[in-house]
Amino acid sequence: MAKLIHLSDLHLVSPGTLTSRVLDTNAILEETINEIANKIEYFGQIDALVVTGDISDDGSLESYISAYEKLGKLNVPVLAIPGNHDLRIPMRKIFHEDVEFSTSSTQFDWAFQHEETLIIGLDTLVEGENFGLLEKESLDFLSKYLSNYQGSDLVLLIHHPPIKTGIYFMDQIGLKNSSDLSECLKSSNNPVKILCGHVHGVYHGLLGIHPVVTAPSVCSAFEFNRKKTAPVGFNKGPTGYAYFETSTDGFWTAIPSNYGSGPLKFSDGSEINT
């Protein structure tokens, strides 16, 4: 089993500048990492950080250097995939230490093994576009691992979720070929846990027998509004990250950055004995 912290959509820019003119995403990431470090005693030992894309907002080398330096403070492997805001060349210059990249592809595809858990990261980035696409090379990379893997703890990371959210402007820029991924995953008899980002909120769905979850963004959120005319934009919260245990009796849970005040006593003032 692997115990993972799942972060997504950091949207860093060069330090000293703001994302979308209002968010100091470098400071927000720093606060989040400090918060996780302070809560490690609640979580127990963490085996890796997984980051499901949009590490950078502007694709600058400085943003990747800043992100890696902050994420590295937790002293565990940092397993990251690109999102639609990322650029492969500067990202790979910095985020290459902890994963084994595909040798047969120029895509940002990699695998990472921890005990019985196999984590595969696939690239859905189409540079210059906001939608996502899994190239044949990436699907072949996944197929190769699926056909050789005997264990049951299989985790797939992709930025663009292969499910809908109901938010019109996000679903317009979703994964274009979810059906190709679904077809590829048919060779796995065990459910593959698919962790995603992109939608800056928590969604759950299924791709065949395979569960799909999306993490909250570390820096902003998209309000759930199913109207086609919903305003296109972001809110400053709620933000957060997630904790995931990969075994079949494990779980994935989203953790908000702000719980509000507490813990407060229950109405009769009693402690709960468990």
Ligand SMILES: [Fe+2]
């Ligand atoms: Fe994003």
